[in-house]
Amino acid sequence: MMDAGARRFLYQQILWLGIYFAISIVVTIFIDFPYSLMVLLPIIFGMAYYRRYRFMKQIGQQGSLFGNPFGEKEGSINYYCINCGAKHNKISCPKCGSKMKKAGF
Ligand SMILES: [Zn+2]
Structure with a gap:
């Protein structure tokens, strides 16, 4: 049915x-x-x-159907280095070089 x-x-x-x-x-x-x-x-x-x-x-707002759940809100999410807390969007931290980072707003 x-x-x-x-x-x-x-x-x-x-x-x-x-x-x-x-x-x-x-x-x-x-x-x-x-x-x-x-x-x-x-x-x-x-x-x-x-x-x-x-x-x-x-x-509309759901927009997550095509893989990238952050696609529409890109730019509102920041990444912070886990090691020193520096805010950056690089692969590795520009301050300490750590590749570990967490996402935050
Ligand atoms: Zn760092």
Whole structure:
């Protein structure tokens, strides 16, 4: 049993697949290979990027679905050296050279 959201998602997937398919057919008809590929790839990547952008906007503040949980709030987290407490964002501490650090706000 699928809920309405899942069914809508599946419907959108199929719809987008159809759009991709239609575009690739049209481009292949009018443009010869390999030039068709050079036209097709930016279109497909552009649309994939647009879809991701729209999806991200729908999710809004959660935004952690794509791996980087701090992606949107980057800059608000500081790292402090565990050894001497210096605030830095380098791999190793500029003061004492320790590579151990902790995150803080
Ligand atoms: Zn240090």
